Amino acid sequence: MHCTAFLTCLLTVCLINQVSGLETVTGKYGDTVEIPCNNGRVMEGFVKWKYDTDGNILVKNVGQNASISNDTNYKNRVGIKQDFGLIIREVTMADQKTFTCMVVGKDDIFEYPVQLVIYKLPSRPQITNQTTAMAVGKLTKLAQCRTESANPAANITWFKNKTPLLSDGAAIKISTTVDVDKATGLSSTKSDLEYTAVKGDIGANFTCQIQHIRSANMDSSPLIFTVNYPPEKVSLQVVSQGPFKEGDNVTLKCTADGNPPPSSYIFYMKGEKKTVENSNTYTLTNVTRKSTGDYKCSLVDSEDMAASVPITVEYLDVVLSTAGKIVKGLGERLEMTVNVSASGTSQTSWKKGNNKLDSQPEFDKLKYSDSGVYECVVSMAGLKKTRTFELIVQGSPVIKKLTKKRDVGNVNKVLTCEAEGFPKPTVQWSVNGTDVGESPDVDGKVTYSITIIPKVNLTVSCTVSNFLGSVNKSINVSPLPEDLTISKQDQKDDNRDHPALAVGIVFGLILAVLAIGLAYWLYMKKYRQGSWKTGEKENGSAEESKKLEENQSQKADV
Structure with a gap:
C-alpha cells in the first residue's frame, strides 16, 4: 500500500x-x-x-x-x-x-x-521464514516475500491458486513494509502472509508476485503447505479378498481422515478389545463360522468416533451316507442320502467315472452296469466339497447263450459261450480247441469262444464259474457239414440249425417212400408179365399166393 x-x-x-x-x-x-x-x-x-x-x-x-x-x-x-x-x-x-x-x-x-x-529494477522474489504446515482454523504465519534494491519501491501481492489474497485483518493478514537504504537510496519491500487454513487448502499453491512500474511482474516458486486438521470420521475396511471360508486369515484396516492420521487404533472383536500401536491394521487368523459378525474400530483418545463392518465366514458341510468301497449283490437295493449344511445356497452335481450324471443316482434294483466310482460335488461361494464311493455289484455266473457256427471252409466249428457274472467268471470247455478267446468284461458280460474240428458226433460243455458259484451248458456238434444233430436241451438255444435239420428229415422220408413205391411197381410189372408168358391162370393156388406175398414182403424190407 x-x-x-x-x-x-x-x-x-x-x-x-x-x-x-x-x-x-x-x-x-x-x-x-x-x-x-x-x-x-x-x-x-x-x-x-x-x-x-x-x-x-x-x-x-x-x-x-x-x-x-x-x-x-x-x-x-x-x-x-x-x-x-x-x-x-x-x-x-x-x-x-x-x-x-x-x-x-x-x-x-x-x-x-x-x-x-x-x-532501478527490483530483485526477484525471495521467500524466507517459510513454515511447513498450517492448522485448520488457526491463523498461521506462512512466509515472508522480499525484493531488494529497487526504485521506485516494488509492490508485492500474494496469490492462492492464482487468485489474489486480500487482507481482511482476521483470517488473512498481509503486512508490507518498504525500507530505503541510506547509502544507495534504493528501496527494499517485504511482505508477511498470515493465513487461516481450511480443509480445502490441501494441495493449494501459494505464490508472491513482485510488481514494478519499469518491469514485468515476477512470480515466486509455488509454496505448498501441509494442512493439519483433527479427525472427523473413522472408517473400517476389510483388506483381504472374500468370500471367506473357515481357516482363512482376514485383515482389517482402520483409517481416520485427520492429518496427520492417528498412529494408534482400538479394534473390537466379538467382545474383545485390542489396542494397536503404530499401526492401523489387525488380522483375524484361522477364522471359523463362529467368527461371523460385526467388527469395529475407534480412535484411542475418542472411542465414540468409531466405524464397523460385517464379516461373514462361509462354510459347507457334506455328509454322504455311502463311502469307500461298497459291495452289493445283483438285484439288491442300495439306499443313499446326501446331507448338506451350508451358509448359503449350494449346488450339487454327480459323476460316474468321467461321465456327468443328470441327477443323483438311484439303486432300487442293482445291475452290473451300476458298478463304478461315483463322485458327488457340492459347491457354494467359492467353496467345494467332493465325496466319492465305489460301488461293486457282484453275482454268480449265468450262461445267457451257447451257440455254434461253421467257419468259411465248412470244416471248423466255432463255439461261443455268452455269460454274465461278477467277479468276472472263468471258463472251462469240455474239449480242446484252437483260437481260444474271451471278450473284455462290459457291465458283467463276457463272451468266450473256441474253434474245434469234430471227427465224430460230440456233446461239448461250457462251464463258467467265480467264487459265488458255477454253471454249465452243453451243445451237440456233428462232423457232417450239415450238422443236423442237436441235443434236445439245446434246441431252444440253437434256433439257427433247427430249420435245416427239419427240412433234411422230411426230404429223406420222401425219398424213402418214393424208392419203396418204385421198387414195388417194378416187381409187380415183372411178375405179371411172366405169368402171361406161361399162360398160367392169373389166380394161383393158395400156396403160390402165400409165396408171392412173402417175396413182396422181403423186398419191401430191403
Missing part, C-alpha cells in the same frame, strides 16, 4: 513538472544518461551546466573545450556533447535532481532545467 502511494506521488510530481514546462529525463541506475540542453538547439554563446542553486558542473564556450569543475560528485563522471548535452556516467540515486543548462547569448541569458529521474 505504501509503495502504491509513493508511485502515485512520483507520477504526480512528474506530471506537474511537465505541465509547468520542466523537461524530464529518465535514466537506469548504473547506466550512462544524456541530458539535452534546449533539445540540442544551441547555436552560439556560453553554456554552463549546474544543479540545484549553486552546484557547478562544467562550462563550455562555442568552439572551445569544456572546463569541468572540481565537484567531487561529477568531476570524473561527466562530459558534454557537440550539441551541449550533458553526459553523466554510472548514475545513482544521488543524481536524481534537476540539472540546468544556462546559455549566455549576446543579448540575454536563457536557462533550460531538466529533471533527471533514476529507476
